[in-house]
Amino acid sequence: MDAITIPHGMETEAGVGLPDKKLGMWIFLCSEVMFFTGLIGGYIVLRFGAPMWPVPSTVLNVPLTAFNTFLLICSSVTMVLALAAIQKGDVAKTKRFLVATCLIGASFLGVQVFEYHHLLMIEHFTPSKSLFGSVFFTTTGFHGFHVFCGVVCMTFVTIKMFRGKYSQQDHQGIENIGLYWHFVDLVWIILFTVIYLI
Amino acid sequence: MEIPEGPSHTPHRAPRYMAIFWWLLALTVLEVFASMKLPIGEGPKIVLLVSMAIVKALLVALYFMHLKFERLSLGVTVSLTLVLALILVTANLMQWLFHSPSTVMPPR
Numbered sequence: 001m002d003a004i005t006i007p008h009g010m011e012t013e014a015g016v017g018l019p020d021k022k023l024g025m026w027i028f029l030c031s032e033v034m035f036f037t038g039l040i041g042g043y044i045v046l047r048f049g050a051p052m053w054p055v056p057s058t059v060l061n062v063p064l065t066a067f068n069t070f071l072l073i074c075s076s077v078t079m080v081l082a083l084a085a086i087q088k089g090d091v092a093k094t095k096r097f098l099v100a101t102c103l104i105g106a107s108f109l110g111v112q113v114f115e116y117h118h119l120l121m122i123e124h125f126t127p128s129k130s131l132f133g134s135v136f137f138t139t140t141g142f143h144g145f146h147v148f149c150g151v152v153c154m155t156f157v158t159i160k161m162f163r164g165k166y167s168q169q170d171h172q173g174i175e176n177i178g179l180y181w182h183f184v185d186l187v188w189i190i191l192f193t194v195i196y197l198i
Numbered sequence: 199m200e201i202p203e204g205p206s207h208t209p210h211r212a213p214r215y216m217a218i219f220w221w222l223l224a225l226t227v228l229e230v231f232a233s234m235k236l237p238i239g240e241g242p243k244i245v246l247l248v249s250m251a252i253v254k255a256l257l258v259a260l261y262f263m264h265l266k267f268e269r270l271s272l273g274v275t276v277s278l279t280l281v282l283a284l285i286l287v288t289a290n291l292m293q294w295l296f297h298s299p300s301t302v303m304p305p306r
Contacts, residue, residue, distance in 0.1 A: 017269050017271060018268075018269070018272060026272060026275070026276065030275070030276060030279040033279050033280065033283055034279065034282065034283060034286070037283035037286050037287060038286065040287070041286055041287045041290040042290070044287065044290060044291065045290045045291070045293060048291075049293075057233070057234060062230060062233070062234065063230075066226060066227075066230045069226055070223065070226065073219065073222045073223060073226070074219075076258060076262050077215055077216070077218075077219045077262075079262075080215050080261075080262045081215060084212055084215070178262075178263075179263055182258055182259075182262045182263045183263070185258055185262075186255050186258045186259060186263075189251055189254045189255050189258065190251055190255060192229075192251075193229060193247050193248060193250070193251035194248075194251075196233075197229055197230070197232075197233035197247050198233070198243075198244055198247055198248075
């Protein structure tokens with residue numbers, strides 16, 4: 001029987017032909033799909049099952065959130081450009097795009113905190129005020145938590161980038177955090193439509 | 199015994215990321231406009247808005263997450279998750295369709 005020797009640090013490929021870490025990230029994202037489907041599915045049932053439901057635009061600040069959506073889309077672009085840059089070996093550009101992604105992601109969180117503050121303190125729209133308030137804060141709050149985790153991980157990856165840990169040949173960390181970040185963007189695209197626009 | 203090597207995705211030209219960005223931006227503006235200004239019924243409006251959101255989500259998944267260029271096995275794995283998610287939402291909607299609102303949200 002032949003023995004397989006795997007050098008230390010070498011990426012192995014699983015049955016689907018992906019590096020282990022990348023496959024792990026995709027499996028994690030699949031579980032996240034089910035998590036957010038539960039939240040969004042619950043929202044849909046409550047929304048259409050309730051005898052009374054406010055028009056979202058009368059309670060929520062749609063233009064502000066549209067701007068926040070724009071921010072998240074921008075951060076997705078800078079993220080994918082960072083990956084494209086490291087794949088070409090352009091380290092300086094990769095650093096710039098990673099820093100931009102961190103800053104734009106943090107800006108998204110800042111706008112969300114401002115929105116929450118305005119709703120809670122000025123509009124007195126609290127989770128306990130109505131069913132809409134309850135599901136709104138639960139769903140957008142969990143998404144915001146995901147963005148927060150993404151910004152923290154992105155900062156960690158950016159620091160590693162500045163320390164020279166990634167290169168054209170080895171950039172799996174950047175690709176994985178990118179997948180997570182795009183997924184968070186994708187979920188927000190759905191949430192923005194379902195909660196704010198419909 | 200050699201370990202099989204090879205790229206985890208098919209070789210491809212880099213997508214035009216800025217073009218995807220402009221599409222996403224345009225669809226977002228259209229969504230907000232349709233939601234606030236378009237004088238159509240609620241049903242068609244929901245279909246229109248959800249359709250645009252699905253197109254945006256697909257653009258992100260296919261081009262930014264590179265799902266279009268990954269191996270078919272990954273696409274199948276992810277698709278199975280989406281099928282399960284669809285079943286979950288459909289099962290939820292069945293409750294809304296076949297039960298009165300009072301069973302979904304009991305009166306206090």
